[in-house]
Amino acid sequence: MAEPIMMPNLGAGMEEGTLINWLKQVGDTVSDGDVIAEVDADKATVEVPVEISGTILSLEGEPGATLKVGSVIGYVGQAGENAPAGEAKPAASSPPPPTPAEQPAAQGNGAASAQKSGNGAPPAAQTAAPKEPAEAEADGDSDYPAGVKASPVARKIAQDKGIDLSRVQGTGPGGRIVKADVENYKPAAAPAPAAAQAGAPGAIPAPSYGPLPSGPDVEVIETSKLRSRIAARMTESKQQIPHFYVTTEIDVEAMLALRKQLNEGLDDAQKISVNDMVIKATALTLRQFPNLNSHYYGDQTVRHKRIHIGIAVALPQGGLINVVAKDADKVSLGTLAVTNKEMIARVIEGKLKPDDISGSTFTVSNMGMYDVEHFIAVINPPEAGILAIGSAMKVPVVKPDGTVGVGNHMKVTISVDHRVSDGAEGAKYLQAFKKLIETPMQLLL
Amino acid sequence: MATKNLPMREALRQALREEMQRDERVFIMGEEVGKWHGTHRVTQGLYEEFGARRVRDTPISEMAIAGAAVGAAMAGLRPVAELMTINFAFLSLDAMINHAAKIHYMFNGQFTVPLVYRAATGWGNQATATHSHMPEPIFAHFPGMYVGVPSNAYDAKGMLKAAIRDENPVLFTETIALYPKPSPVPDEEYVLPIGKADIKRQGGDVTIVTYARGVEWSLQAADMLAKEGVEVEIVDMRWLRPLDMEPVFESFKKTNRCVVVEESLPMFSFGSEIAAQLQEAAFDYMDAPIKRVSAMDVPLPYAAEIELMALPNAQKIVDAVRGVL
Numbered sequence: 078m079a080e081p082i083m084m085p086n087l088g089a090g091m092e093e094g095t096l097i098n099w100l101k102q103v104g105d106t107v108s109d110g111d112v113i114a115e116v117d118a119d120k121a122t123v124e125v126p127v128e129i130s131g132t133i134l135s136l137e138g139e140p141g142a143t144l145k146v147g148s149v150i151g152y153v154g155q156a157g158e159n160a161p162a163g164e165a166k167p168a169a170s171s172p173p174p175p176t177p178a179e180q181p182a183a184q185g186n187g188a189a190s191a192q193k194s195g196n197g198a199p200p201a202a203q204t205a206a207p208k209e210p211a212e213a214e215a216d217g218d219s220d221y222p223a224g225v226k227a228s229p230v231a232r233k234i235a236q237d238k239g240i241d242l243s244r245v246q247g248t249g250p251g252g253r254i255v256k257a258d259v260e261n262y263k264p265a266a267a268p269a270p271a272a273a274q275a276g277a278p279g280a281i282p283a284p285s286y287g288p289l290p291s292g293p294d295v296e297v298i299e300t301s302k303l304r305s306r307i308a309a310r311m312t313e314s315k316q317q318i319p320h321f322y323v324t325t326e327i328d329v330e331a332m333l334a335l336r337k338q339l340n341e342g343l344d345d346a347q348k349i350s351v352n353d354m355v356i357k358a359t360a361l362t363l364r365q366f367p368n369l370n371s372h373y374y375g376d377q378t379v380r381h382k383r384i385h386i387g388i389a390v391a392l393p394q395g396g397l398i399n400v401v402a403k404d405a406d407k408v409s410l411g412t413l414a415v416t417n418k419e420m421i422a423r424v425i426e427g428k429l430k431p432d433d434i435s436g437s438t439f440t441v442s443n444m445g446m447y448d449v450e451h452f453i454a455v456i457n458p459p460e461a462g463i464l465a466i467g468s469a470m471k472v473p474v475v476k477p478d479g480t481v482g483v484g485n486h487m488k489v490t491i492s493v494d495h496r497v498s499d500g501a502e503g504a505k506y507l508q509a510f511k512k513l514i515e516t517p518m519q520l521l522l
Numbered sequence: 523m524a525t526k527n528l529p530m531r532e533a534l535r536q537a538l539r540e541e542m543q544r545d546e547r548v549f550i551m552g553e554e555v556g557k558w559h560g561t562h563r564v565t566q567g568l569y570e571e572f573g574a575r576r577v578r579d580t581p582i583s584e585m586a587i588a589g590a591a592v593g594a595a596m597a598g599l600r601p602v603a604e605l606m607t608i609n610f611a612f613l614s615l616d617a618m619i620n621h622a623a624k625i626h627y628m629f630n631g632q633f634t635v636p637l638v639y640r641a642a643t644g645w646g647n648q649a650t651a652t653h654s655h656m657p658e659p660i661f662a663h664f665p666g667m668y669v670g671v672p673s674n675a676y677d678a679k680g681m682l683k684a685a686i687r688d689e690n691p692v693l694f695t696e697t698i699a700l701y702p703k704p705s706p707v708p709d710e711e712y713v714l715p716i717g718k719a720d721i722k723r724q725g726g727d728v729t730i731v732t733y734a735r736g737v738e739w740s741l742q743a744a745d746m747l748a749k750e751g752v753e754v755e756i757v758d759m760r761w762l763r764p765l766d767m768e769p770v771f772e773s774f775k776k777t778n779r780c781v782v783v784e785e786s787l788p789m790f791s792f793g794s795e796i797a798a799q800l801q802e803a804a805f806d807y808m809d810a811p812i813k814r815v816s817a818m819d820v821p822l823p824y825a826a827e828i829e830l831m832a833l834p835n836a837q838k839i840v841d842a843v844r845g846v847l
Contacts, residue, residue, distance in 0.1 A: 230809045232806070255809050
């Protein structure tokens with residue numbers, strides 16, 4: 078039986094990507110885990126794996142097409158089998174705009190699907206062919222009750238709440254709408270504050286500074302997807318999150334000495350960077366401050382039991398992306414260093430995996446390599462805080478005996494969401510973080 | 523309340539002893555139950571304490587044991603007849619199903635058949651295909667006989683005492699692998715009601731419905747899943763008949779997802795029954811198909827490694843739970 082290939086989740090909040098290339102063709106045999114496509118997500122090129130094995134029966138969309146997360150992008154089945162016609166998309170309300178409708182009208186199935194999914198709602202893309210009742214019997218997803226694939230409890234909740242299931246995106250197996258999808262569903266039409274829509278690029282209203290300047294003295298550059306995304310997220314963060322900031326200065330002499338010692342004899346692929354040590358310290362300190370490893374959702378705050386540290390990485394072509402060091406408090410410093418290096422290499426090559434950039438619970442931004450004394454970072458929503466790491470600098474210090482000597486200090490600033498936490502906790506976090514960096518052997522425990 | 527950790531075989535022995543002391547109509551019969559102390563040592567010491575009249579060694583004939591127990595029960599005694607292992611109960615199906623389970627009905631209530639058939643059950647240890655059955659669902663198929671399937675020492679004692687006191691015939695099977703497993707058993711006397719399931723672990727994400735040794739595997743799986751943040755609720759049915767579905771419905775309405783774990787075979791099984799009743803009673807609460815973890819649908823292989831592959835285990839349960847999330 079033909080199984081749909083679903084567009085996978087591309088990472089926190091990303092809802093769609095642009096198809097760059099199919100890496101497999103119809104008729105190719107694939108097995109679970111094979112990469113079938115490259116997609117330009119908001120932030121980077123992402124490889125799309127299949128989660129089923131078999132022969133590719135169909136692939137939906139040409140390079141350049143927009144693929145929505147959770148939509149059907151093809152079918153896998155047995156060789157010789159036909160792909161279900163009509164390729165009903167779970168998100169019937171938002172068909173991908175770029176490609177002209179390709180369903181062969183003679184099949185009439187697209188129309189049947191639209192008709193059945195209607196349930197009062199206007200069909201998404203009416204094809205011209207007049208419908209005959211018999212067509213409703215045709216094979217395909219439209220055979221599901223009311224034209225949508227949904228679990229019984231999802232149907233019940235939708236009925237009770239008056240939600241039109243054809244507008245809900247299914248995230249269950251094969252695109253099934255499950256309970257969580259209906260419970261989390263928010264009607265798109267509701268006049269939401271800007272932030273609610275921040276997931277979609279360009280959702281933040283453009284500033285009105287008068288007419289767009291033109292002429293020989295200026296160059297007008299289209300805002301890239303990545304820039305729109307950053308603009309949306311950062312505007313959301315600064316408009317909605319009441320940031321407060323705490324700065325401390327840390328003696329890094331011991332940490333640098335330890336690093337030197339650790340790296341002795343290691344080849345480059347294994348070497349531990351200052352950043353790796355900072356990430357480790359950040360994560361270990363978060364263990365003591367679970368409140369800062371939580372995400373604020375208004376009436377509820379979600380406390381994450383695992384600690385995944387987002388690492389802000391500048392992209393060679395401009396822009397910025399967070400790769401995620403998973404369980405950074407638990408994995409050894411050596412493993413952390415290797416994993417981070419590999420992820421950062423994938424950023425530079427534009428070959429990120431969805432997993433590389435999803436799931437961060439707290440973020441570190443390190444500008445130590447740019448010779449900055451200190452800076453403050455903007456929180457990456459919905460996280461509760463971010464650490465900004467400055468350069469290690471030679472500074473005059475007053476020694477315990479009263480004489481003046483040379484020290485090696487680094488300034489660190491934590492930005493914290495005041496809805497989640499208060500100044501004292503931010504300060505205590507930094508105190509613990511500082512202690513860990515200054516007695517760095519604990520990073521090896 | 524003071525408790526002692528007792529292996530299940532000892533808790534069962536206490537139940538038998540207490541009931542024999544309480545009611546002189548209670549007696550034990552079966553192969554090797556007396557002088558030999560029982561194949562699984564459950565009746566150890568009882569022959570010495572109660573004598574050959576109340577702890578009767580029988581010839582090797584399950585038909586005779588099962589049939590004589592029916593007659594004795596009809597005549598006013600309360601036999602606890604041991605079938606050594608449930609595999610031999612196939613020889614005595616007529617006495618068990620056509621007689622024990624039906625007489626109360628066939629004689630319009632003039633007779634009751636207050637007997638207990640005890641039998642060791644379970645797979646494993648290379649007992650080969652003919653000695654590796656868990657056919658309890660076959661017996662639960664027929665109205666007229668209760669079927670008790672305890673998962674630990676505490677439950678086993680309280681359930682067996684209830685079975686001996688009940689006026690209805692009861693098949694009571696004891697998983698061999700659980701005989702040595704200890705659990706806290708109160709010093710004071712207690713009886714657990716017939717037909718009452720028990721929540722062995724609470725959780726909000728997925729309901730596991732199981733019994734007997736499935737409980738042990740499910741608890742192990744629950745620990746593994748908890749590390750991933752998945753909280754399962756484990757319903758130990760304790761009795762296949764009467765089947766206490768209320769706690770299952772209640773749990774399912776909370777979790778919307780269910781995995782049934784059974785050590786027995788998958789066709790026409792415990793899992794089929796639970797799944798069928800759930801979809802009838804709680805269709806609108808279902809968020810994923812109900813999955814079953816069963817023994818494989820094969821005669822149990824002899825080779826040790828392949829034998830294990832054919833049986834359920836904690837990892838198979840973890841995989842099934844992930845499959846409904």
